[in-house]
Amino acid sequence: MGYICQTKKSSAQAAFDIRRHCLRAKRVRSVDRAWIEKDQVMRFRSHLGIFLGAAVWLLLTAAPRYALAAPQYARRYHLKCYACHTIAPVLNEQGYMFQRLGHHLPASLEPNSQVERIIDLVRKEPEWSLTNNAAMAVSDFSFSAQRSTTQGQAPSSTSAIQVGAWNAYFGGWIPNTQFFYYSEFDIVTNGQTNPNMPNAHIGYVGGNAKSSWYVTVGREHLQVTEGTRAAEIYSLLPTAPLIFENKGPTNFVLDQSPVAAEAGYTWSSSKYKDIFGVNLKVTNGDHADGSEILTSNSTKNSKDVWLDADWWYAPESGISFVTYQGQKNQIQYTGLANQFNYYGRIRRDGAFANYMIGRNKVDLLTGYLHGNDDWEDPVTGAPARYLSNGYFAEIDYYIQRGFALAGRYDRLRQDVTSGVHPANLEQWQTGVEKAFTSEGNIIGRVGVGNFHGIDPVAFTATATRTYEADIQFNF
Amino acid sequence: MKQHRFLSSSALVALAVVSGFAAQAAPPWRHGAPESTVNVSTYPPDIQHAFRVFAGKCSECHALFLSLNVSRSEAGWKQEVRRMEDMASSHIDDRDAGTIAKFLAYYDTHKPGEQNGAGNAEGMSTGRDLFDKLTCSACHSIAGAGNNSFPLDGIGSRRTASELKQQIMSPVAGSAMPATAASQAEIDSLVLYLGGLKNR
Missing domain, CATH: 1.10.760.10 (Cytochrome c-like domain)
Structure with a gap:
């Protein structure tokens, strides 16, 4: 590997983002591509029967009408999940505003009428109760079958049914004030009992329903309150989006949970036909030494800056621009004679857009993310650059409320300027998602995905085919 | 290997069935009465149509009983539905709003046990x-x-x-x-x- 920041996979997960944990493909490196494809076809045929059988049974048999319970926010307002999500956890415009108004239900914005202040929204809140604000759990049960191939090694197949995630949330507002809070406690992640708190922040929101601002401090997932639909890390599909979550040569992923101080401003036109949101965040890693962003051999993490600008146009379309800049201080060759500090600067710039055709019918999403990081040649020590260009396109077809088909293609082109030549990673996936309750809080998914590509540093190929099914309970 | 696959499939199926029964066990009133409990068969055709619009649009975000259990004047319903129309992610347009308010105002004066x-x-x-x-x-x-x-x-x-x-x-x-x-x-x-x- 080059002399550049190594990032351990963030344990962070944003609100409701649990499904990604259980089903993420373990991407194994190195393989001869032609051989992979031939081998995969043969070996996965047997998995496919089991997978499809289970998936059909899951979707058609387990379709209860009423849920045992509903998540805290839905319970607070007697609303269904669909009030704020197309299918949880993918937020719609109202969900976006709910977050930015300090976890208060957005007021109606009638033309030429008095706009309610945030404190008015607070006063309209139902009486504070524990069940409306606290400790709701989300569990995720999953089945996955995966086939990975590595050049020079025996291909491996894995399958598992497990409790993929079990999370608890505590979020709401401090009674009679404009302070709000949010925390997420992950008990089980990826099938492993690994207590972790990726979100724990408190904030203050001011202004009114039309023009508001907020500030927050605490541990915060980078994607909280940010982004229109295409910029959300969450997807209807089980496998995490490649361009957001790829751990490339720098192993930097956007999906992290550092300590942060954030400020944002939101403006909405009448009837929320247009919403403009902008927020700036300064982060410092989970720990003072920045070991969230870097590995444990980091001694210092300089302040990272994240800027996001969003424009929603009603009802569910939008554009987002995001930029991230951070400089790391990483010890290389710790304890060895050639130990040195590497100060690598990491940059990410992206533009994302979606267009919803019809009333929540067909959603077209696309995005571009550019990476431009400092790099140092591991052999010569010559300065170089790591460049990446990631693209994705996704189409979601909502057959009916709570029932969607989705397909997505991600492509990431990576280049280390001192390397041999650019290399590509690609991922496609398709799947079905269905809510089993009228409230939308029990959700089943099945999906199939294929990941393949070449590491731009080691220059080895990778291929993984994954079949996945899961059922998520929010209560 | 076969046994492993059988166990995996069986466990998944068992999970699905259990989840189904568990979810069914909840009392309907907690999350909304079934839409089918509203008997509109005796209502005029235009009101029946208005009910379908009301049921389709309003049930996207909340249980219908939240509206059906509240009494308002026709003007009050118009105002309330317009308020819903002006919320984010609303799928109600002006035409829908008028239709929904029309049904709710009618229902308000014709629901069982209610006075005029x-x-x-x-x-x-x-x-x-x-x-x-x-x-x-x-x-x-x-x-x-x-x-x-x-x-x-x-x-x-x-x-x-x-x-x-x-x-x-x-x-x-x-x-x-x-x-x-x-x-x-x-x-x-x-x-x-x-x-x-x-x-x-």
């Missing part, structure tokens, strides 16, 4: 009288009349009928508001009146 529209107006009037009779104006004001410490203008936009009722019957502990000795019918009338005090 005149009854609502009467209840409103009675509620206004009760507001004075129960000396609510000692602490509250309406349209500038009464004690301005706790104005109730627009309270109908900020609180649901059930919240108003709860506050009147069981005031929040520690607040200066006394528990009322009013009868249930009087409280209902008062709630009806207060619920009609919408933001302008």
